[in-house]
Amino acid sequence: MRIKICGITQPDQGRAIANLGATALGFILVPSSPRYVNIEQINAITVAIPDQIDLIGVFADEQPEIIQQIIVKTPLTSVQLHGKESPEYCQRLRQLLPDREIIKALRIKDRESWEKSAIYFNSVDTLLLDAYHPQLLGGTGHTLDWQALASFSPPLPWFLAGGLNPDNISEALTRLHPQGIDVSSGVERSPGDKDLKKVALLLERLQKFRDQ
Numbered sequence: 341m342r343i344k345i346c347g348i349t350q351p352d353q354g355r356a357i358a359n360l361g362a363t364a365l366g367f368i369l370v371p372s373s374p375r376y377v378n379i380e381q382i383n384a385i386t387v388a389i390p391d392q393i394d395l396i397g398v399f400a401d402e403q404p405e406i407i408q409q410i411i412v413k414t415p416l417t418s419v420q421l422h423g424k425e426s427p428e429y430c431q432r433l434r435q436l437l438p439d440r441e442i443i444k445a446l447r448i449k450d451r452e453s454w455e456k457s458a459i460y461f462n463s464v465d466t467l468l469l470d471a472y473h474p475q476l477l478g479g480t481g482h483t484l485d486w487q488a489l490a491s492f493s494p495p496l497p498w499f500l501a502g503g504l505n506p507d508n509i510s511e512a513l514t515r516l517h518p519q520g521i522d523v524s525s526g527v528e529r530s531p532g533d534k535d536l537k538k539v540a541l542l543l544e545r546l547q548k549f550r551d552q
């Protein structure tokens with residue numbers, strides 16, 4: 341199972357989280373986020389991260405050419421699209437970045453919104469389901485309706501996100517079987533400041549699900 345800890349802002353925390361066993365670190369490139377990091381910060385954080393860790397840049401409704409310019413200046417391996425990007429937009433980005441993983445995040449309001457995920461099946465490598473919030477794009481701490489999602493089984497890998505934390509991760513993964521999980525505010529002291537004790541507890545509780 342892929343384990344992504346998102347909203348990394350500090351080099352020592354990035355290193356510690358990779359050493360604790362996360363398989364991916366996420367970097368928020370959405371300027372309005374309190375977890376925003378720029379290219380220089382991403383390079384300073386990632387310089388000491390082992391090669392096998394996925395480095396995922398999170399964008400929202402950014403121009404594809406700007407994403408491409410950022411990607412060539414950083415070691416980011418994947419692009420997570422967290423806005424209202426269309427399948428056509430995703431295809432355009434795929435042409436610009438053929439060797440990077442493209443992850444489309446869908447902010448799920450109701451059953452209809454996850455049924456619409458089918459329009460992305462041919463345009464991206466991976467899906468990510470996050471909770472809908474009327475004001476915030478992400479990092480909301482809100483959970484999805486896991487029961488309603490029980491029959492979600494897309495033909496491509498997907499991450500479960502939205503309000504996951506050490507206390508609810510076991511229940512989430514007993515109900516759902518995503519290929520990855522994505523956690524941000526559930527392992528923080530404040531936005532962008534990760535609580536390493538909570539990260540360690542999360543990883544300990546994930547141990548029994550890791551081979552899924």
Ligand SMILES: O=C(O)c1ccccc1N[C@@H]1O[C@H](COP(=O)(O)O)[C@@H](O)[C@H]1O
Nearest residue numbers: 346373478479480481501502503524525
């Ligand atoms: O974290 C943010 O500030 C953020 C801003 C803009 C787009 C996405 C953002 N984060 C994403 O939110 C989810 C999980 O959040 P949480 O665990 O509920 O706090 C995750 O996919 C992040 O990449």
